[in-house]
Each structure stands twice: as C-alpha cells, then as structure tokens.
Amino acid sequence: MALVVQKYGGSSLESADRIKRVAERIVATKKAGNQVVVVCSAMGDTTDELLDLAQQVNPVPPEREMDMLLTAGERISNALVAMAISAQGAEAWSFTGSQAGVVTTSVHGNARIIDVTPSRVTEALEQGYIALVAGFQGVSQDTKDITTLGRGGSDTTAVAVAAALDADVCEIYSDVDGVYTADPRIVSNARKLDTIPYEEMLELAASGSKILHLRSVEYARRYGVPIRVRSSYSDKPGTTVTGSIEEIPVEQALITGVAHDRSEAKITVTGVPDHAGAAGRIFRAVADAEIDIDMVLQNISNTTGRTDITFTLSKANGPKAVSELEKIKAELDFSAVLYDDHVGKVSLVGAGMRSHPGVTATFCEALAKAGVNIEIINTSEIRISVLIRDEQLDDAVRAIHEAFELGGDEEAVVYAGSGR
C-alpha cells in the first residue's frame, strides 16, 4: 500500500463536471489500495474573479485581506471535490492549509513554508478517509494570519505535504502529459521524457519551463520526494522527476531538453564609474526592493574608466527596479538606466555539459546558423542559457532542438488549452 499525493490545477477543476472526473480518478487510486491525499487549486478563473472584485473596491488592496480573500477559492474547490468523492462511495475530509498544519512566514502574498505538521491529515488517512488539503495557503507562525504562498503555491503545498507524510509519490496533474524535450507547441517533434533528474528539472524550471514551479522541485529534491507529471485527461504515466545526476556517467553528455522564457526584461546601467563597490551598490539597491535578478553581464571597463552593467529580471519587477536605480543615480554618478523588455531567454539543459566544450560550440553554431544573435550567455554545470531578441525565440528553440537531435518520431500531443 502506497501513500499517494495528487495535485490538481485550476483547469482540471474548472466545472462541476471536471470535478466529478477528478473525483473518479481519486477514488480509483484509493480503491487500488493506496492512501490518498489530494491538493486542489482554486477552480478555473476563481482567483482572477476574486482579484477583480478586490480591484473594484480598492485599487491597492491590503495584502493581509488579499490573502483572506483569495484563500476562499481553494476552500471552495477542495470542499466540492470532497463532496464529489463522497458521491462516488469513498469518504473524504477537506482541510485548509492551516488545519493541515502548513506553517509559514508572515509575508502575505509570498509566504514561505516553515514547517508542515499534518497530524489531522494523518488521522484522516488512518481512519480510511481521503484527505484534501487546500493548496496555495498556510498560517503564519507569528501572527496566526492566513497566508498565501505566491507563484507555484499549490505545487509547493503538494510536495511539502508529500515530504511531511513521507509519501511514495507526488503526482502533479495538469493538461500536459509530461515533461517534453521542448515546448510541443513550438517544436512539433518534441519528445516526452520518461524520467528526469531533479537538478535538470530545476534548470528547466528556472529557464522558463512552466510544467513545474521551481520552488516545488527544490522542495522535492531536498526531501527526496518523487514527482510525477501527468495529464488529468488521460491515463498515461507521464514523466517522473527523481534521483540525481550522480547516477549518470560523467563521460556521456546527456542532453535533456530546451526551455524558453519570455518573462524577462533587461536593464542596463550605463557609464558606471569603475570603482570597487559600484556594482555591489547597484545590485543591493535592486535586492533591497526584494527583486531577484537572473543573468548578469558587466562590460570590461574602457579607457574612460566607466563600465556598463547589464542584468535580467522578471518583467513584472522592471518598472520598480528602474525606479530604485534612478534614486541612486546621483549618488553613484552613472549615466543612465536603460530598459528593454523585448528579450527572451533560451536554454539547453543536460548533465555533464560543461566538461564537454563541444556542446557549447554546437549550441552557438546552431543559433548563428538560424540568424540569432546572442546578447548575454550564461552557463552552469548542466545548463547553457542565452539572452536573445524575443521575436527570435521560436526559431532558436527549434534550431537547438534540431542540432542536438532531441526530436522523437511521433508528433507531440498538445491538448486544447494546454499551458496550465
């Protein structure tokens, strides 16, 4: 008997009918002899509708109240799924994040999980119940207020609960049937992977893949929770995320796949006086505004003793970062802050890359042949990323996928509305 955690996203739950089908799958899993815990996101467009209502009463809603409001969505979906399960002959109890023992920091809208003490969930399982846990939420350790977990919150809830319960697997359901060698909507012969190590999934997620959220993969790797990415529209086994790259022989450069990311923008601070501390001051100003940066490029200082510092960040944070940098312009005496949001990032992920210089060469040649100019390049042990013009992204993805012969023989399956 295994302990299975399943997570269903909003599109899998968007109507009473979809909810009943999800319940069928859950009950079947239980009847197969497993203990089952389910984490549900809010139904379909609920979260957006609540956000819209909030905007109507207050253009800048207080964050504590936003968390109180949004968490109603998961409460509704989990209770409805529990009811649907009950109609199909199994027993189920739903729990809020708080009731399930998901304890977090106090940062509303972006809380981090501190601990998960799921005693009520365990008790439900022992009594033969299916337990549902509302995703995307927890309770603040300090203030006892309800918090939401930010992007990828429901995936993170599922993995965290799986870790706390020492589950055998955490299945993440959406409308895609696994992790592919590239986005099947761009590359028609992209192949579905049967397995992928945590580290490579991390890199894919960090490089733009929307299949799984970075946080949840990090959490899974830390606690050794196997993740299975599956479609709620079929019975296919999906892709299992597990193990470690140490298991793959170093001599063999294994290429896993190509990811792309349209969500970043580029900021260049020009004419920065080239003295110690200038770069640090710039990055500190951005960090203090709680903005993460990704790729960095610092030009070699020219004869004027000034340099340009370039970095990428999420488009959503662009305006704020520019504003923070403008504040220190006089103090640092740099020339200007330039903002460019027509950039895109394309990445190749695979074990043992850096010890194979041929990989980088092949990568850059493929891009050159496709007429794609590289603006910034960034590598790690298992990833090569480049910043390019966003309108060239599709061409770049296809060129790299082709150059590394990642394609399969079958046409990739793309479900209507896929994109989670």
Place this chain on the structure above:
Amino acid sequence: MALVVQKYGGSSLESADRIKRVAERIVATKKAGNQVVVVCSAMGDTTDELLDLAQQVNPVPPEREMDMLLTAGERISNALVAMAISAQGAEAWSFTGSQAGVVTTSVHGNARIIDVTPSRVTEALEQGYIALVAGFQGVSQDTKDITTLGRGGSDTTAVAVAAALDADVCEIYSDVDGVYTADPRIVSNARKLDTIPYEEMLELAASGSKILHLRSVEYARRYGVPIRVRSSYSDKPGTTVTGSIEEIPVEQALITGVAHDRSEAKITVTGVPDHAGAAGRIFRAVADAEIDIDMVLQNISNTTGRTDITFTLSKANGPKAVSELEKIKAELDFSAVLYDDHVGKVSLVGAGMRSHPGVTATFCEALAKAGVNIEIINTSEIRISVLIRDEQLDDAVRAIHEAFELGGDEEAVVYAGSGR
C-alpha cells in the same frame, strides 16, 4: 466613545458598489469616535450559488464539507469590505468565525454558539482598527472543524460578538427600516415602532416576523444587548429592541403588532388509542428526528376511546415527520397521518394580554367578521396565535391590525426588494 457592532446582510453587500457604500457608513461610524466591529453575511446570491455547485457534484453533500464550502462566502465578503474600508482611509482586519473566537457545538449546518472569546478582535480595536467578523460560522469545540450556525446565523454572530465585547449597541442592517406593527406589504398604514421590548420581539419573531431571527433576539435578551434594526439605504434611526416588559404598567394592555407565518404545515394523527403514553410516543418520535413542533391540539376523546392529535411544524420538516410517524403506526395502532400544508398562522403580540380577556374576544370577533375560521388557538402572556387557512392570511392580518387600531397616519415605506 461607544463600541458599536454592525451587521450587514447579503442584499446590502450584493455588489462591489454596495460594498463601497457599506464601507462609507462603517468609516463614518468610526470617524464619529466609536470603536466599530462589523459582521458580514455572504454577498448576494453567493450562498445559493455555492449550494447549487454542491448539488451538482453530490445531491446529498456531506455536512462537514458543506460547512467548509459555505463559509467561503462570508470570508469573501468580509475581506472585500475590509479592503473597501482601507480604500476610504480607515484600517480594518477581517477575521473568520474561528479567528474571532466563536466556539460552537459540532452540529454541522446548525451549530450552537458555546462561547465567544474575541481576543483578536479586542486587540484589533485597541490598535485602532475596525474589526470584521465573518457571520454564520464558528469552530467546533470538540472536533476543531468549521461549523455554520443555521438560520439567522449572521444575526446571531453579531449579537454574540456584541455580548462578548459588552458593546453599547448591535445594529442589524437590511433593506427594511425597522420593526412595523404589521408587514407593510400587507397593511398599508402599518406603523414603524421606535422601541420594542425583547420579549415582544421574541414573540413576533416566533410568530413569523422575518425582521430578526429568534435566536439572535434570545441571545440579546439573555446578555442585555440592545439591538437596533435599521436600513442600509437610509439614515433613519430604525427600531431599538431593548429593556423588558416589566417596565410597562400591568394594567395597560399594550399591543405591539401583528405577525404572520406561511412557513408551517399541520399534521394530524387520527384515531390514536386514548391511553397514557400515546401522545408522548408521538411527540418523542418527532423530537428524535430533531424536528421542533409549534402549536398542539388534542381533541377530547370521543366514545370510541380514540383521539386525534394535531400539531404544527415547519413545512421543511413535514415529509420527514410524516415518515417517522408512519414507522410507529403499527406499534401505536392509530388510524392515519394527515398532512396539510395550506395553513397559515397569524399572531397578535403585546404585553399584559392574558390579564385582559377582552383582547382575546376582540381578536376572535375581528377574525369572525372577516370570515376567517380558527382551526387552532394558542396563547401566552403576551401573544395570541391562531392557525387558519393560508389564503386568508392577508385578510386576517388586516382585520386584526384594524380592530386594535394599530395603524399610523403615514403610508408605510416599503423598499424595493424588501424581505431581506
């Protein structure tokens, strides 16, 4: 400085626009120098929509999950009102029933409040915040599950919180501007009362008046909380429910008003063997099904040694009661169970009635003159109720209101959509 508790019903909160207007009133009350606690029902049709969704996934939804589902409604409305208050320059925190310390029994769908320990509310008030408390809900003392309070739950929450905080007043807002001498939609010259004692409000509520729920009036009387019934569409002072009938001279028969009730049905168990215990057995069978009964009539046994026992109950419980009685038919050897749901109840409420036999006579004469036949009559210290044919209810209400000269000079104000 006073501590004011305000309760807003669903129709007062049915859109973002109504919510903003309610927030204006709340902020104005705060700015006048009061501490303010607000209890909100779910927005407009939210509860019905959630019930409908539940029905779609399970025709007989488990009660624990129904409470998890429905309480999302109050969570949403209270968070939105808190946001609207914030947009208007005051600060507000919303709390679930559980967070506000509303502790209840474990009966899902109809929990009773055991205690209210509102320390987080008090703390918010001390910090200068307006506190919002989700109505209609609490947390079970035994199971720690979320519970809903049944009919009149939000009114009860408001009064219970007012009692726990020793508030100066509990204002119940709806779309009627007070308590009238009769339903103004039936009696055009019905008068709005400035004040009404708890006991008479209790009788009016028990007799069919929908202005305030019986439970909340009982709670207010027990803890001495003054209730003010007001309209959220105007600034009129409304009706204050307070004090006690002991303050009114016994010699003066004070008539307060006429109430009517269309929600009851009549059950007659015919040919019951006239031995000790038969009646008790019948009432026990109904009570064990958790069904309350109202008026009772037992015919004097005739020469056959058999009697008929008649009682009234809520129409909603009718089929269940009939079914429970059919189960004991063989055992008790009675003839039949008759069910009649075309009955109505009309009541006259006022202090010192029973010591004024003329009141009962005038009451019955007025009905006779209007051609209304009395099927069951039931009196208390301050109320006379009769069961009649439901199609005669309006005539009966008008006849009694006229006979006791309760009418005022002005036409009663009826708001569109009134009826809460």
